[in-house]
Amino acid sequence: LNSDARPASYSLRRRMLLTLLPVLAIALLLLGLSLANSYRTAAEASLFERLQLQQRLMLADVEISATGVRFPELASEPALNQPESGRFALVFDSRSQILWQSLSARASGVSWPQRLAPVLLRLNRIPQGELLTDSAAGFYLAAMRVAFALDAIETDAINPASSDALSTEVLQAGLLSDTYTLMILDDGALLAAQQKSYASSLWRWLGLTLALLATVQVLLMFWSFRPLAQLVDELRRVEQGSQQKFAASYPTEIAPLTENLNRFVEGERRQRERYKNSLADLAHSLKTPLAAMQAAIESKAGDAAMLEPVERMDAIIRYQLQRAQPLASHRMGVQRSDLALVAEPLLRTLQKVYHSKPVALDCQIPPALNVAMAEEELLELLGNVLDNAFKYCRGKVSLSASGQGAFCVVSIQDDGPGIPASRIPKVLARGGRLDQQQPGQGIGLAVAVAIVDARGGSLDIKPVLEGGARVLLRLPLATA
Template sequence: MTRSLRLRLMLGAAILSVLFMAGLLPALQSAVSLALKEAIEQRLASDVTTLISAARVEGGQLRMPDLLPDERFNLPDGRLLGYVYDRRGKLVWRSRAAAEENVAYTPRYDGAGNEFSRAQSDDGRQYWVYDVEVKLLGGQSAAYSFLALQSVDDYQNTLRNLREHFYLGFGAALLVLLLLLWGGLTWALRSLRRMSTELDEVEAGHREDLSDDHPRELLRLTRSLNRLLRSEREQRGRYRDSLGDLAHSLKTPLAVLQGVSENIAQRGQSLDQAYILQQQIERMSQQIGYQLQRASLRKSGLVRHHAALRPLAESVCATLSKVYRDKPVRVRYELAEPGLVPMEEGALLELLGNLLENAYRLCLEQVAIILKDDGQGLALFIEDDGPGVPAGQRQRILQRGERLDTQHPGQGIGLAVVKDIIDSYDAQLTLDESALGGAAFRIRFRPQ
């Protein structure tokens, strides 16, 4: 089933048009056939009147002239035949055109006046028959049936030609109608295309709301979307404010606890308890930071963001170079143009911070940052030349709290933050072996 609304409407309109014309064509053919039959009946009635006006009764016998006023009766092999029968059904006269035609028809002299019907000759030809009973002729009492016959071939040929013209005319009319419908639907759906364009601008961040310049049937939808956009912005603002207040309110108590633990450690009393206290304070601080990052770095519902990768990566690498100043790390960039990642800048900065810190910490001297379209979508690679991760451990370290490196402090939540950010953007994180010899974190984004 096609997903195009215009194609669906056009298909429905085309089907209805074809069904309408398919029903109209037989009705029109039937009306034309009836009109042709009525015309033939009227013409034969006129021809019978010609026969009656030419007839004379002399001495009780019917007399017909050798040549009738209507030349069609006189022509041999003509399509108009004339017959006269008496009241007993005996043939008393036939026209020259009917000299060699034997039609299987016997008139019924029953006082009905006239009759229009069909008959067949011995050779299988079909004829229209118009039969008129005459009781008084030439001022004398007489009773005869006057018949005029016309071949059905003319009627059938005319009907066949009309049917061909109907098919051609209806086909052309249907084609014109479909073209008009297509143009009408294109014009009628301009409002939907304009609304789609505005939604693209909202997703790209070029505008905040949809305009009211739409048909009233769409205004309820556009206003509902505008309310959703405003509610989302307000909710994100409240989240940021609440998280900022939470971070500020917890900062002071944690600083006090940190100072108390340091005082205890300096006095030389209960060093084990002071170390445990410091560990727990550090863990609380990291967990609070993790929850703040997790809540604040969610993808916006309707708006699509794009962030330039290279400036953010260079900023993170500059900071890490100072942290790991004793390790000369070379960073290689391979970024496909235009070098944009479909993420918010803050989320991308947090993701790069965790992955590059991991790469700097474990690498020997090389780190690679690669952004490319590999045929299945946009993919971001962070690679290093460190010891790598055993194949059996790659899935485990992506889980929250899992760590392979136990020589450096930490709670194992860095990759959990990365995983949550990536999941919120419907992306996929995998861990493979790098061409440099170490680990290669790959993030594949869904096509937009």
């Protein structure tokens, strides 16, 4: 039987992996971005502190006298005296003109007044003595506007003759010196290299952490799903009959399920036992009257045609009694039945049953076409399907069979009203009927489906364009 299409199967493990791994990856990505940002913030803060420290050292290097302020030729910070060090020192006067610059600034070739014009404008708007730290004009900088008190310096210690040799610019004595802008800058190249090295190391370790966490997650997942795998294994053994119930100890989350399954299995076992007993009782109660009928017909030398259906009924009852036996005593061995030898007597019987309806019968079954089924089983299967064909046909029934590979395909077609495709599943279900006017219980096709399923075959119902229905039985061929 071709059942309805099932939804695509999925794996809980795969689902959890597809859910958890992106979550882990996103969490580690956010952690990495946060750590990288924190490192950059801390590194910039540390750089600004170093710039401020160098600015203080620069202020300490300034020589103040009553006659003016002198800035040293060489700064005390070695980086300021090295070209291409990336660290620069500048002093601007109140007119934003360069008054003094370090050797590194002179060697850089940068037009500092133009490059730092926006910064100088900002400094002019803040109070004198307030420190400005910022990253502007492509540099990290620490800047401050200062003025020096000249009248507090003892003039006797000043040597004017040596003043020109020790300073680049000298202010005349007065109460306060001119306002100076002291600026220490860094191009950030070393900071960028440090950040790149840190980021590379950070992402490498985070990648290894993700791989480790994914591996641990997979191992934990397999460990967590072991009870489910054990449950599936026990369910298979219960289904095969090698185990009566679920006996293993399961976690508290699964234990209620196994308890309910045990109750369900026990209920199904009792129900099957009642069905078997009822079937055995029915078959046994019919067996004696049929035996008496058979003896009476034989003793009176009655019509052989009447004896044949009685013998068929007796065979069916014996078959049903055999099916009602416990599974342990009912071993289905290698069986074979000639399709033609079973179908032809059945067709003759059905023609007599439906003698009031003239049925044109077309039977095309090749000889010696053997199927791997018991004769009684094949008789019940064909009887249920052919009985429906005779019952609902208008006047024509055809039966044909052919071997196709390892299977025998049997086609039973009638010219009746047919079955809508949407109603086929209902017809194949136990108790399902479309025509309530005809006598019957609606279990014939369901029994036929159960028989072909048990043998690994299939039953399909196809509509016929000219009217009617075609039932296709796919039955395993008997091996030689």
